[in-house]
Amino acid sequence: MAEGRPDLVVGVDLGGTKILARAVEPKTGTANDRVKMKTPAGPAAVLDALVTTITQVDGWSDAAAVGIGVPGLVQRGGIVARCPNIEGWDHPVPVADELTERLGRPVIVANDVNCGVVAEHRLGSGRGFTSLLAVFVGTGVGGGVIVNDHLAEGDRGMVGEIGHLTVEPGGRPCGCGGRGHLESYAGRAGIEGEARRRAEAGGPELLVELAGGGPIKSRHLATALAKGDPTTLELLAEAADALALTIGNVATLLDLPRVVLGGGVVDKLGDPFLDEIRQSRRFGGFGPDIVELVSAERLDDAGAIGAALLAAERVGALVEA
Amino acid sequence: MAEGRPDLVVGVDLGGTKILARAVEPKTGTANDRVKMKTPAGPAAVLDALVTTITQVDGWSDAAAVGIGVPGLVQRGGIVARCPNIEGWDHPVPVADELTERLGRPVIVANDVNCGVVAEHRLGSGRGFTSLLAVFVGTGVGGGVIVNDHLAEGDRGMVGEIGHLTVEPGGRPCGCGGRGHLESYAGRAGIEGEARRRAEAGGPELLVELAGGGPIKSRHLATALAKGDPTTLELLAEAADALALTIGNVATLLDLPRVVLGGGVVDKLGDPFLDEIRQSRRFGGFGPDIVELVSAERLDDAGAIGAALLAAERVGALVEA
Numbered sequence: 001m002a003e004g005r006p007d008l009v010v011g012v013d014l015g016g017t018k019i020l021a022r023a024v025e026p027k028t029g030t031a032n033d034r035v036k037m038k039t040p041a042g043p044a045a046v047l048d049a050l051v052t053t054i055t056q057v058d059g060w061s062d063a064a065a066v067g068i069g070v071p072g073l074v075q076r077g078g079i080v081a082r083c084p085n086i087e088g089w090d091h092p093v094p095v096a097d098e099l100t101e102r103l104g105r106p107v108i109v110a111n112d113v114n115c116g117v118v119a120e121h122r123l124g125s126g127r128g129f130t131s132l133l134a135v136f137v138g139t140g141v142g143g144g145v146i147v148n149d150h151l152a153e154g155d156r157g158m159v160g161e162i163g164h165l166t167v168e169p170g171g172r173p174c175g176c177g178g179r180g181h182l183e184s185y186a187g188r189a190g191i192e193g194e195a196r197r198r199a200e201a202g203g204p205e206l207l208v209e210l211a212g213g214g215p216i217k218s219r220h221l222a223t224a225l226a227k228g229d230p231t232t233l234e235l236l237a238e239a240a241d242a243l244a245l246t247i248g249n250v251a252t253l254l255d256l257p258r259v260v261l262g263g264g265v266v267d268k269l270g271d272p273f274l275d276e277i278r279q280s281r282r283f284g285g286f287g288p289d290i291v292e293l294v295s296a297e298r299l300d301d302a303g304a305i306g307a308a309l310l311a312a313e314r315v316g317a318l319v320e321a
Numbered sequence: 322m323a324e325g326r327p328d329l330v331v332g333v334d335l336g337g338t339k340i341l342a343r344a345v346e347p348k349t350g351t352a353n354d355r356v357k358m359k360t361p362a363g364p365a366a367v368l369d370a371l372v373t374t375i376t377q378v379d380g381w382s383d384a385a386a387v388g389i390g391v392p393g394l395v396q397r398g399g400i401v402a403r404c405p406n407i408e409g410w411d412h413p414v415p416v417a418d419e420l421t422e423r424l425g426r427p428v429i430v431a432n433d434v435n436c437g438v439v440a441e442h443r444l445g446s447g448r449g450f451t452s453l454l455a456v457f458v459g460t461g462v463g464g465g466v467i468v469n470d471h472l473a474e475g476d477r478g479m480v481g482e483i484g485h486l487t488v489e490p491g492g493r494p495c496g497c498g499g500r501g502h503l504e505s506y507a508g509r510a511g512i513e514g515e516a517r518r519r520a521e522a523g524g525p526e527l528l529v530e531l532a533g534g535g536p537i538k539s540r541h542l543a544t545a546l547a548k549g550d551p552t553t554l555e556l557l558a559e560a561a562d563a564l565a566l567t568i569g570n571v572a573t574l575l576d577l578p579r580v581v582l583g584g585g586v587v588d589k590l591g592d593p594f595l596d597e598i599r600q601s602r603r604f605g606g607f608g609p610d611i612v613e614l615v616s617a618e619r620l621d622d623a624g625a626i627g628a629a630l631l632a633a634e635r636v637g638a639l640v641e642a
Binding site: 129130131145147148150152153154155156157158159160161162164165166169170176178181241245246248249250252253254255256257281282283284285286287290 | 450451452466468469471473474475476477478479480481482483485486487490491497499502562566567569570571573574575576577578602603605606607608611
């Protein structure tokens with residue numbers, strides 16, 4: 001294998017629509033210009049596109065390793081079992097092994113949300129804590145856990161599925177087929193589903209009206225909230241309660257001094273929403289006094305940079321540097 | 322500092338009534354004869370007693386390190402903030418630093434339940450899994466978490482307080498002052514409290530009668546269950562539901578293939594109780610299909626041996642061996 005500069009790693013964010021790659025200095029998080037490319041359909045074309053993108057990165061020839069964040073289920077050894085947002089990726093592909101061979105450098109593959117958590121821990125709002133939970137509240141609810149300064153990794157690539165923790169046994173239907181999961185109360189799609197169910201049952205329809213023919217977006221929630229819409233107030237109070245119960249429980253179990261919250265819903269609703277979580281009467285475990293809730297720093301390219309940091313750590317580049 | 326055999330470590334279980342110490346080979350868990358001593362009152366006397374006990378252990382002069390499991394809140398750096406079961410230990414004592422100086426060997430201090438979890442992970446029912454949750458259901462409910470093959474450690478010595486995760490916001494009062502915590506439904510004391518409340522309210526009194534003037538013990542639960550007592554059936558179903566909700570959620574968050582259950586209540590009620598947890602309709606997260614529930618192996622001296630394994634790991638004795 002080629003030997004690169006141990007202080008330079010290429011980080012890649014593989015998204016449903018675009019691939020983004022850049023060289024990163026893991027010690028500082030400093031990154032050079034990004035290379036972008038459209039994400040093609042099918043795993044084989046995606047692998048080709050990844051090779052093209054990565055080898056175009058300025059500094060590639062010096063890089064010691066590559067880290068790739070992917071929007072899917074990543075099993076041990078960098079096997080990507082499925083990527084719901086990439087057409088035709090419905091079967092396991094050994095991405096790490098194939099690209100390690102083609103690129104002649106160690107390639108590390110991880111879930112993109114987990115990469116974002118690593119970036120937030122090393123460079124963002126989670127700096128300085130040995131343990132951390134990050135929760136991203138968007139269409140769904142995802143997250144990741146840092147324990148003993150390292151990203152928690154499960155055996156089956158599903159670690160951090162905080163959106164599927166049960167907050168109300170037998171409660172609202174969840175997209176996964178379960179019931180009463182956090183995501184069905186706090187995720188944008190879960191809130192939308194409940195708003196539409198209530199509207200269909202004859203309740204007030206402000207959110208549905210604001211959305212027009214499209215989805216109810218985070219900004220519609222913010223607008224309806226500003227207007228004092230009772231349904232929106234109630235749905236967001238339930239979202240805050242669900243987050244408070246889950247976050248309090250995880251913070252108690254893992255003794256977390258801080259939890260970082262990000263994602264579209266949190267970004268659009270801002271501090272008042274964090275306050276509603278903090279003040280929830282359903283806050284779990286030892287309660288809000290033991291854990292500080294802060295916004296994510298919304299790091300630029302957190303996925304690509306987090307992937308690079310993770311790769312640097314795993315191949316020991318930082319240690320050798 | 323004296324240099325010992327890197328393959329020999331002294332493990333100590335500091336209990337409320339007795340101190341137990343023995344030399345352990347961390348690679349195999351093999352331990353020699355134990356030295357026992359009564360636990361005296363007050364931290365100063367306990368430290369003296371620990372030195373006496375440890376230096377009497379066969380093999381002490383060769384040992385590379387000492388690990389001590391204590392029944393209290395252990396902060397970073399081996400400071401024991403409090404030990405409710407040891408008279409007069411209501412203020413922080415830097416146990417690790419003091420004993421390291423007096424013994425001339427690295428001394429590692431950890432919570433005794435966490436030591437038990439390490440033993441179960443390395444030598445018991447958790448062998449072979451990189452992540453693990455162990456839950457001990459006794460008077461209260463305690464536990465510990467292994468992530469990436471290492472014991473999860475918080476900043477404040479409270480990691481593993483699974484008994485204080487909320488299962489029912491606003492629910493039963495918990496000994497900690499909170500409400501609706503797992504422990505108040507599944508712990509022996511929580512079950513006893515509810516049984517007595519129901520009896521005082523005029524409900525059936527079998528459990529209270531079986532206990533006579535003393536506490537309702539796990540064996541009384543088993544007896545009442547065997548007699549088909551409706552109150553006991555109901556209380557244990559609620560206990561199983563609370564455990565199922567919490568265990569399912571934690572297994573989902575951390576992607577755990579296996580959870581180990583131990584402690585007096587689990588031991589006395591046996592497999593039928595584990596089945597009741599597995600079949601609970603309130604099982605949390607992705608449900609019982611993703612996680613296997615197994616009994617702890619009830620390792621002999623799990624506390625002392627776990628403490629030794631933890632010490633060996635932390636001082637790198639295994640690596641040097």
